[in-house]
Amino acid sequence: MNFDFSDEQKQLRDEARKFLAEKCPPKAVRTVLDGKEPYDRELWKGLAEMGFLGVAIPEAFGGAGAGHLELCVIAEEMGRALAPVPFSSTVYLAAEAILLAGSEAQKQKWLPKIASGEAIGTLALFEGKGNPSPKLIKLSATGGSLNGVKKPVPDGAIADFAVVAARTGSSGRDSDISLFLVDMKAGGVEAKSLTNVDPSRGQAELTFNNCKAEPLGPAGEGFSIISQVLDRAAVLLAFEQVGGADRALEMGRDYALDRIAFGRPIGSFQAVKHMLADMYVSATLARSNCYYGAWALSTNASELPEAAAAARISATQAFQHCAKNNIQVHGGMGFTWEFDCHMYYRRANATALSLGSLSYWEDALIDRMRKKNAA
Amino acid sequence: MNFDFSDEQKQLRDEARKFLAEKCPPKAVRTVLDGKEPYDRELWKGLAEMGFLGVAIPEAFGGAGAGHLELCVIAEEMGRALAPVPFSSTVYLAAEAILLAGSEAQKQKWLPKIASGEAIGTLALFEGKGNPSPKLIKLSATGGSLNGVKKPVPDGAIADFAVVAARTGSSGRDSDISLFLVDMKAGGVEAKSLTNVDPSRGQAELTFNNCKAEPLGPAGEGFSIISQVLDRAAVLLAFEQVGGADRALEMGRDYALDRIAFGRPIGSFQAVKHMLADMYVSATLARSNCYYGAWALSTNASELPEAAAAARISATQAFQHCAKNNIQVHGGMGFTWEFDCHMYYRRANATALSLGSLSYWEDALIDRMRKKNAA
Amino acid sequence: MNFDDTPQEAAFRAQAKAWIAANAPRQYEEELKNSSLGRTQLKGANILEVAKAWQKKKADAGWACLHWPKEYGGRGATPIERVIWQQEEGAFGKLSSMFIIGHGMCGPTMMAFAGEEQKRKYLPPLASGEKIWCQLFSEPAGGSDVAGLRTRAEKRGDDWIINGQKIWTSGAHYSDYGILLTRTDPNVPKHKGLTMFFLDMKSPGVEIKPIKQANGQSDFNEVYFADVKIPDAQRLGEVNDGWNVSLTTLMNERMSIGAGVATGFPELFEFCSSLMLEDGPAIDDRDVRSKLAQWAVKASGLKYTSMRAISALSKGERPGPENSIGKLVAGSMVQDVAAYALDLQGAAGVLSGPEDAEATGKFQAMLLRAPGTRVEGGTDEIMRNIIAERVLGLPGDIRVDKDVPFNKIPTKGRA
Amino acid sequence: MNFDDTPQEAAFRAQAKAWIAANAPRQYEEELKNSSLGRTQLKGANILEVAKAWQKKKADAGWACLHWPKEYGGRGATPIERVIWQQEEGAFGKLSSMFIIGHGMCGPTMMAFAGEEQKRKYLPPLASGEKIWCQLFSEPAGGSDVAGLRTRAEKRGDDWIINGQKIWTSGAHYSDYGILLTRTDPNVPKHKGLTMFFLDMKSPGVEIKPIKQANGQSDFNEVYFADVKIPDAQRLGEVNDGWNVSLTTLMNERMSIGAGVATGFPELFEFCSSLMLEDGPAIDDRDVRSKLAQWAVKASGLKYTSMRAISALSKGERPGPENSIGKLVAGSMVQDVAAYALDLQGAAGVLSGPEDAEATGKFQAMLLRAPGTRVEGGTDEIMRNIIAERVLGLPGDIRVDKDVPFNKIPTKGRA
CATH class of the missing domain: 1.10.540.10 (Acyl-CoA dehydrogenase/oxidase, N-terminal domain)
Structure with a gap:
């Protein structure tokens, strides 16, 4: 091993x-x-x-x-x-x-x-509030033309092409959804930048108006492909989250060592020490879940769906936890624009949602664990 | 005011x-x-x-x-x-x-x-696992005779009489349930004591075998009466829980002041101070919710169902929280039979379940808040 | 146990209600009601002007600073009357936010330590909102350790010369006066070399810079002092006794209860009541319900804790440090509530523009403002210390700098 | 990144597997598998005898104390081989619980500090389970502050005379030997006046009393010493250097990873998978799922953290204090998990008898045992200190007793 x-x-x-x-x-x-x-x-x-x-x-x-x-x-x-x-x-x-x-x-x-x-690419999946689900995809594809609105689309305003999830059927089943490739420069799509909690990363609304598109993958398999993409992205994004969590922890630790209050480094107060210890614990558990996700991703293991959900949940929470408590360790200074703490807080909260919410992944994890146990 | x-x-x-x-x-x-x-x-x-x-x-x-x-x-x-x-x-x-x-x-x-x-009395409501619900009541009442098994029944083995919830219909509605009064000394009931997590309070299984019983309240209104009884008991039991929580907090505080480690009272370490502060916070929030419950109970206010659920949830958690962390403050000694800490821990966990679980009351609270808002 | 007014209280409430109904700026009521953490502007109106006008109107009719003596611009009202007023004023009370520091902290400090002539000169325009005051205690080096401040005051003739920097001063940019805590002797332990003053914020040498907060807004300022002159007559309390003077200020801050703390719960409950998830209304989801119930009992617990404090107040009892609970609980709760509201929105929860976001972006604004709530007015950690020490009687933290001359205390943790 | 054995590891695993298949006491396997926190007995068999027999069988075949040198009864195996053995031994490993202290702490301390002759005499029967050892460090006055111990050792001729009391001694009642930390000089600061010994637990003057725990069981003992004589030859390390000797013991404890910590999660997941709530299977309830998911990722996080540590071990790296995570996380998790399992049972969750309770009362036993897990082997607070100080490099707590003679340290907080 x-x-x-x-x-x-x-x-x-x-x-x-x-x-x-x-x-x-x-x-x-x-x-x-x-x-x-x-x-x-x-x-x-x-x-x-x-x-x-x-x-x-x-x-x-x-x-x-x-x-x-x-x-x-x-x-x-x-x-x-x-x-x-x-x-x-x-x-x-x-x-x-x-x-x-x-x-x-x-x-x-x-x-x-x-x-x-x-080329910058993106996945245009969501149409307003909600989590990844065939039911929530209304954008229609008929005769190779797309009509509808996607938002939020990450980096949608700067993308050169987009993979678009579109409705090609109305049976109420997953097979109603197919994927398309759209060259953003070919016309038929209008992109509007949207304000978001982490302006260091762009979000956009894409309006498709008789937009020419070519199919990506077999018709009716769009949602199954998306599910696989989301699992893979979940592991990769979880690594980003763990990287962010670790850095936020480091920033907090460094500040706690440098900053003096009541005549001693604030890191000598148990309230601060234990807050940082708890950050370390969540970052470490997340990292370990991520490693398992990495193994599953790299070997295309059947455990990938479960491993991806575990990595995603764990890393999302670790980053949110470390980012918010890094601000707390910094006290008032942590709440200034000037200090970098809020950039981690913003990124943590934005990334937490980008592939569907925590609740969504919690539900997914239990589903997948049941299936494995039943198998 | x-x-x-x-x-x-x-x-x-x-x-x-x-x-x-x-x-x-x-x-x-x-x-x-x-x-x-x-x-x-x-x-x-x-x-x-x-x-x-x-x-x-x-x-x-x-x-x-x-x-x-x-x-x-x-x-x-x-x-x-x-x-x-x-x-x-x-x-x-x-x-x-x-x-x-x-x-x-x-x-x-x-x-x-x-x-x-x-006379010692009790309410025989539950029939094994589950929360208060008409559906889970199988014990039947026909021609003034009860047949079936109730467990757990608090103090069932020492009770002189019992209020028994029985099934008198099969419409699938709440009106299938009626209440009966049973004189435990009149025969037809067998009581068996059951081991429970808090042996300082008895739990029993009651087996009714063609047991004579007289109706209590109108036929078919059993569950509606029980709901009212449970709300009233929830407030009263919440006061017991707050009393227990306060005492556990006091025990922890006193020990933290007396016990020396590393040359100083353990209550001078922030980890212990803040643990006790958090216990105080939950006990205080619970007490305030209880006061509102007391007002609603004593005035028969329409707010009683909501107030009872809030008091119940808050006091259940405060007692569990204070009882378990009181043991933690006491360290190893807190885990001995000799110290009284475990008696509070046992009572806290037993009382938490006696009128239905925390999850049940959470659900009830939101139901009631919605109804109030809709009204 | 009841929620009823006494006959006197009922009469006072009726009078207040009637006056407010006749005089309040109703046109802003809806907007004020809907404002929540992280967003306090009025559209199409200058909130400072609206607030000043409302305060002046109240003062003219005897409804300003109710608990202050009449001769200083108040009404001489009882503490419970003040609470009743706040209840009746409702959303319009949000217009008072820029006066809170002046009325709650600076005014009482002046009342305790200024000369009679000064009180008659400065307090009535403070009460009426014509003059705004700010409080200059916090410093970059201070933080939770308020007494660690470094701004120097040196005596020169009848004046004091001030040099240094303050931070986190709410409203410094629109304030007319401020109370200022300075170090007058760095050779003694830190609590023993401080002195309090009040000063004209327009004095030469005072420079004010807004602080851009993590959420992009600017509610606070840095204030720089370069050879600012303050007459000795504007000293509050004895030289080097400033720490005790500041305790009066801070104790008065704790007296101002009843204002209530924002938990975000009412907003979340309303949001969940109307939000549709994929499988139905959010409020029918068992997971949502469990989380809502947990927050509901915290919110109601805080509400009734505050009512208990008001009852104690009406019996003449002094509210104690128990009230630190509100800030401690609400501070992190609002952060959790906001994050959960975003979670319920799924991927679109990232959007924060009022047009694109659910619930006009209210929860996104709340989330970005929330980290400040766990810090301002005392961090969570300081609040827990207050509860542990002053309520539960546990020992204070070990103070390594207690007997050390201020200028011998280290300033940096790692060389 | 892979979970595959190297060829050598695979060969070792195959050999271990085959031997275990042929020799393990299969009749107890099911019962051992199902035992969980708070319940460790075997029905109809004396677990001590079964355990000793299994250990002896292993020792005879060269499978005991794998990482010990062969001359002391071990196998001279690599750390990773030891882990592979544990994996293959599976539920039978639960039979080793009474040897853990001896093999993990006493043995290594003897190896480091005893004379060669003593090692050859005492270690092989310890390895084979014929003799059981215990560790006598904790005292009523000590707790987390191990060095605050008061048991006195006084030199008399070639012997030391021991008086005092130890507590929380696992298995003292069935132990043959023990290692004992004593105070030999109370006039110097507490860490500097300690000395380590080993002793025969059957020595005159040793009295053992079981401690009845909060859950009614007795896993630990109090051990009283009244004029117990220990020859100076049984001293481990120098006089007054016992603290350093004890650090060796405790460091070795941390080396024994891979055993895994009980979280209660597998039991809860299984329980929820079969439990029917009023509205359907528990596992379909969104509230149940959310809570399960939270615990699932903690449990898997711990599992993979332990695998990372094993990988580091197999590369020759020393596991560090990072492993404190497992104890910290699992300790309170098992308590929460147990309480939630009771909650799911509703009012009947209070029942704890194996016949009346759901899941044979497993979760009730877990709940009552759980408070101990947050304390034994270092409290949650000590674990957080270890992580903060040794992993993150934050300062130690202020030690007011560091330079104070032991007999001048106060013993009671309030007069």
Whole structure:
């Protein structure tokens, strides 16, 4: 048994951390947060050059062909640095969907562009409030044309293409849903940026008006593909969340060591010590669940659905917990715009919702555990 | 506004506390806990002499005719002292049921005996696992005879009479249930004591075999009466719980002041201070909810169902929280049989279930809040 | 046990109700009612102007600072009358937020320590809202350790010269006066070298910078002092006795109960009552119900705790540190409630714009404002210490700096 | 990242599996599997005898104390081989509970501090279960503050005379030997006046009384010492250096990972999977599901944290204080899980007799045993301190007694 990343993978993590420390300091995040740029173009370019965008894309399609464990360690670093780029939408959602369901031609068209940083992709799934569900998909696809509205779509306003979930039937079954690929530059889609709790990452409303689209994967299998994509993205995003949680914990720890009150470091008060210990506990449990998710993802194990849900729940809560208590450790200063604490708090709460809510994943986990037990 | 007990009521509380401190020290509780006696007969007699058993029973029926606020303050002290007597089953359940639904003759027969300590009563409602619900009542009443099994019945093995919920119809509606009064000495009932998590209070299984019973209240209104009885008992029991919670908090606080570790009182460590502060918070919130319940109970206000549920939930959790953390403050010693901590822990966990579980009352609270809002 | 007014209270309530009905700025009532944590603006009106006008109207009719003596602009009312007023004023009371510090802390401090002439000069315009006061205690180095402040006051002739920086000053930018705690002797232990003053906020050398908060709003300021001159006549209490003076201020803060703390529960209950989830109304979902019930009993527990405190007040008892409960419980509850409301919205919960978000983005605003509630006016940790020490009688934390001269206390944890 | 054995590990596992299949006392397997917190007896068999027989059988075949050197009764196995053994031994491992202290703490302390002759004499019968050892550190006055112990050892000729009392000694009543921490100099600060010994538990003057626990069972003892004589040859380490010796003991305790901690979750999940509530299966209830999911991810988080530690172990890394997590999380979780299982049973949840209670009263037993789990082997508060200090590098608590002679430290908080 080696329930850990390999030395090479750890080296890749260190490399990513070093790269991001240099290219993505907090002030780079703030440039996007403050609305000066929709995303960090320089960083995006750099990530492509480092080979990070295509790390899990096969060499045949312009990627590094390394694999998903490699992508996991990079995801962790992206989360730790709060990288203000469309990484999760492009790499975890769009690329995974194409890898799973795309034709050879579709793969040849988009994957190399993703790996090289030329194309930003996204998944247009949600239509207002609610969680992933076939019932909530109203956007219609008829005769290769899409009509309807998707929101929120992560990075929808800067995407070059989108994987769109559309209704192609009305039987009330999952098979009513099919996936389509839309070239955003080809017309028929209007994107509107939407204000969100984490402005360092964009959200948009996409309005499809007789928009031409090509099918992605077999008709009627859209929701089954989406489920697989969401499980895969859940593991990857969980690594981002664990990266963020760890960084928030570190910030809190450092402040507790430096800050003096009542003549001694605040980290010498048990109230603060134990708050930080509890943060460490939740971050560690989340990390361990994530490792199991990484194993399941990288081996395409039948345990993936269960492992993904566990990683997602655990990492979502760990990041929220660490981010909010990092502010608490910082006291008043933590509640200023100037300190970076709120950027982690914003990201933690935004990421918590991006693949469906905590309640949704709780329900999913128990469903999957039952199925496994019944099997 | 005077959202507090009156000076006379507070004086009654002091009187009850003094009486119980003398007549019901922890070693009296242990006598029953250790199985040497089924309940504390001397104490029961004393409570009758003090007029506590009949405090809310009208003078016409041999009581003090004081009222339910007076009963609340006594309940709090009973809880604080962990009184090992059938007070809640006799006074909150049986007496309240007769007061609500009994005929003049039934009241004349039983209420004076309750007030004088001659009769122990109970409510036989549950039939194994589950919460209060008409559906779960299978015991049948036909031609004035009861057949079936009730468990757990609080104080069922020492009761002189029981109010029994029985099935008299099969329409699937609440009106299938009617109440009956059973003289336990008249034959037809067999009582078996059951081991339970709090041996300082008895639980029994009652087997009814063609047992003669007289109707209590109108046929088909059994469940509606029970609902009212449970709401009233919920407030009263919540006062017991708050009394217990307060005492557990006090024990923890006292130990934290006395016990030295690392050269100083353990109560000077924030981990212990803050644990006790949190216990104080939950006990105080529960007390305030209870006061509102007491007001609603004593005025028969339409808010009673909602107030009772809130008091019940809040007091159940406060007692469980304070009892378990009192053990924690005491460390290893708290986990010995010799220290009294576990008696509070046992009582807290037993009382939490006696009128239906926490989940049941949570559900009930929201139902009632919705109805109020809809009205 | 009852919720009824005494005849006197009922008469007072009727009088207050009638006056409010006739005089309150009804046009803003709906908006004020719907404002919740993190959003306090009025659309199409300057809230400061509206608030000042309402306060002046109240003062002219004898309804301002009810518990203050008449000669200083109050009504000489009883504490319970003050509570009744607050109940009747309802949502319009939200207009008083900019006066809370002045009326609740600065005024009482002036009353206790200023000269009679000063009181007659400064208090009536404070009561009527014509002049706004702020409180200058917190500093970057201070935080929970208020007495750790570093702003220096040095005597020069009949004046004191102030240099330093304050932080977290609510309303400094629209305040006319402030009470200021300074260090006058750094060679003695920290509590023993402080002195209190009041000053004109327009004094030369006072510079005010808004603090941008984590949620993007600016409710607080930094205030810089560069050789600001304060006449010795504006000293409150003895030189180096400022810590005791500040305790009066802070104790008075705790006296102002009844204002109620925001828990977010009423908003969440209303939201769940109308929200449709995929399988039906949110309020029918057993998971939602369990969580709502848990918050419901906290919210009602706080409500009735506050009523118990008001009852004690009406009997002439002094509210104690028990009231720290409200802040402690509500602070983290509002954060949890807001996060859960977002969770119920699913992926769309991330949207925060009033047009795009559910419930006009109320819960998103609440979530972003919430971290402040666990810190401002005393952190959760300080509140638990207060409860443990002052209510339960547990020992204070070990004070390593108690007998150390202020200028010998370390300022940085790691070299 | 994989869960596969290396070829060597696979070979070892196969060998262990085969031997266990051929030799384990299969007749008790079902009962051992179903035993959970708070209930550890075997029906119709003396668990002590069954355990000793199994241990002896293992020792004879070279499967006892795998990580110990062969000359002391072990196998000289690698840490990962030990973990593989534990995995294969499965439920039969529960029979080893009475040897854990001896093998995990006393043995390693003897190995580090006893003479060669003593090691060859005492360790093999300890490994084979023929002799059972206990550990005598805790005292009524000590608790979390282990070094605050008061049991005196006074030198008389070549012997030491012991007087005092120990508490929370697991298995003292069936133990043959014990390691004992005593105070040899009360005039120096508390950590500096301690000395470690080992002794024959049958020595004159040793009196053992079982402690009745809150749940009615007796897993621990009080041990009284009245003029008990221990030869100086049985001293472990230098005089007054006992604290350092005890750190070896405690560090070895932390090395024994992989045993896993009881969370109660598997039992609860199984219970909910079959339980019918009024409206249908418990597992279909959204409230039940949400709570189960929360516990599920804690349980899996602990499981995979332990696997990460095993991986580190197999690479030769030393497990650190991170492992305190397991005890901290599982301790209060098992208490919450048990209380919730009772809640699901409704009013009948109060019943605890195996015949009357749901799930044979397993959760009631768990609930009553649970308070002990948050205390034994270090309280939750000590675990959080360990994580905060040793993992996160935060400062230790202020030690007011650090430089104070032991006999000057106060013993009672209030006069």
